[in-house]
Amino acid sequence: MKFGTRAIHGGLDYDSATGAIMTPIYQTSTYIQEGVGNHKGYEYSRSLNPTRHALEKNLAAIENGKYGACFGSGLAAIDCIIKMLNPGDEVISTNDLYGGSYRIFKNIFEKYGIKFHFVSMDDTSEIESHLNENTKLIWVETPTNPMMNIIDIEACAKVSRANNVMLAVDNTFATPYLQNPLDLGADIVMHSATKYLGGHSDVVMGALICNDDKIAEEIYRIQNSSGAVCGPQDAFLVLRGIKTLHLRVQRHCENGKEIAHFLTKQNKVDKVYWPGFESQPNHEVAKKQMRGFGGMISFTLKGNQIEDAHQVLSKVKIFALAESLGGVESLIGHPVTMTHASIPKKEREEIGVVDSLIRLSVGIEDVDDLIKDLEQALN
Ligand SMILES: *Cc1c(COP(=O)(O)O)cnc(C)c1O
Numbered sequence: 001m002k003f004g005t006r007a008i009h010g011g012l013d014y015d016s017a018t019g020a021i022m023t024p025i026y027q028t029s030t031y032i033q034e035g036v037g038n039h040k041g042y043e044y045s046r047s048l049n050p051t052r053h054a055l056e057k058n059l060a061a062i063e064n065g066k067y068g069a070c071f072g073s074g075l076a077a078i079d080c081i082i083k084m085l086n087p088g089d090e091v092i093s094t095n096d097l098y099g100g101s102y103r104i105f106k107n108i109f110e111k112y113g114i115k116f117h118f119v120s121m122d123d124t125s126e127i128e129s130h131l132n133e134n135t136k137l138i139w140v141e142t143p144t145n146p147m148m149n150i151i152d153i154e155a156c157a158k159v160s161r162a163n164n165v166m167l168a169v170d171n172t173f174a175t176p177y178l179q180n181p182l183d184l185g186a187d188i189v190m191h192s193a194t195k196y197l198g199g200h201s202d203v204v205m206g207a208l209i210c211n212d213d214k215i216a217e218e219i220y221r222i223q224n225s226s227g228a229v230c231g232p233q234d235a236f237l238v239l240r241g242i243k244t245l246h247l248r249v250q251r252h253c254e255n256g257k258e259i260a261h262f263l264t265k266q267n268k269v270d271k272v273y274w275p276g277f278e279s280q281p282n283h284e285v286a287k288k289q290m291r292g293f294g295g296m297i298s299f300t301l302k303g304n305q306i307e308d309a310h311q312v313l314s315k316v317k318i319f320a321l322a323e324s325l326g327g328v329e330s331l332i333g334h335p336v337t338m339t340h341a342s343i344p345k346k347e348r349e350e351i352g353v354v355d356s357l358i359r360l361s362v363g364i365e366d367v368d369d370l371i372k373d374l375e376q377a378l379n
Pocket of ligand 1: 073074075076098100101141145170172173191192193194195204205206
């Protein structure tokens with residue numbers, strides 16, 4: 001089955017009790033057992049809930065995986081992956097990544113004796129130079145946030161396989177419609193379903209998808225033991241969101257392309273970062289591993305003044321000043337004061353997150369209106 005069909009039907013059965021075409025919201029904590037140990041597969045909703053279960057199967061279907069697991073947030077999903085490790089283990093991570101991922105690595109897990117190396121992954125040389133016998137996980141986020149660099153997942157998978165290390169990919173920005181890391185050799189795919197999968201800025205959720213039976217067993221063990229699960233109402237909302245994922249992302253890509261090109265022609269704009277530009281590092285890899293370039297764009301202003309960036313942010317009328325991304329509505333953000341405030345200034349600037357950097361999550365409104373809005377805000 002092709003993507004759109006899988007998004008709508010993948011892993012889903014109609015409700016056998018009623019024939020309801022939509023997966024019901026099973027708002028229940030527990031399940032009556034017919035006799036001791038005799039139940040219908042559901043015992044307690046932290047362990048498994050039918051609405052969440054349906055979403056987990058649907059997510060596996062759209063990421064070409066065997067197993068899906070949902071969590072209360074993207075960070076709770078990341079938390080689960082790191083809990084598979086032990087004190088003394090080491091992780092090699094992308095250096096240009098979601099601020100919250102950096103924070104959970106540094107501020108939560110380092111004190112439990114796990115060591116993190118943040119390296120450039122333009123090629124695999126820095127990964128290889130940081131590998132040692134303690135390395136257990138390579139953490140990749142591509143396109144990176146907010147610089148939109150592209151990391152070659154297949155090349156990373158070659159290194160991880162050769163060294164018997166797990167490879168996890170945060171696929172939040174690309175979505176399963178544009179990129180499938182498991183097909184490229186990754187062991188685990190992670191999503192903040194809060195973003196494009198939910199797609200309507202009305203839910204916070206995370207997900208993991210994998211193929212390996214042993215990894216899945218560990219994920220479900222930690223999901224149940226740590227208990228960071230999502231509720232059935234949220235699972236329902238994300239199931240509904242995924243049914244239009246392919247249509248939405250098509251429009252995000254179209255609008256993103258027009259706005260990225262518009263920005264390059266503006267006098268006040270200095271650099272524009274978007275995976276579809278040939279000037280973007282590893283653009284050739286983007287063409288190979290992605291089926292489109294998405295609607296996430298970052299740009300800087302000439303003179304690099306923080307006041308100028310704030311001015312643009314305060315003048316937009318359709319773009320909403322807000323954290324997050326991936327919803328139907330366009331959002332604008334300032335990484336230095338918002339999403340990336342938890343990363344020290346020196347580390348931030350090394351990767352290009354400078355004072356005037358502005359990040360756009362281009363929505364699916366009419367693009368002419370979005371361009372007019374940016375035009376008046378810039379001028
Ligand atoms: C938002 C985000 C996360 C964290 O997800 P939450 O649902 O906010 O916990 C992780 N990675 C990326 C790339 C994100 O954009």
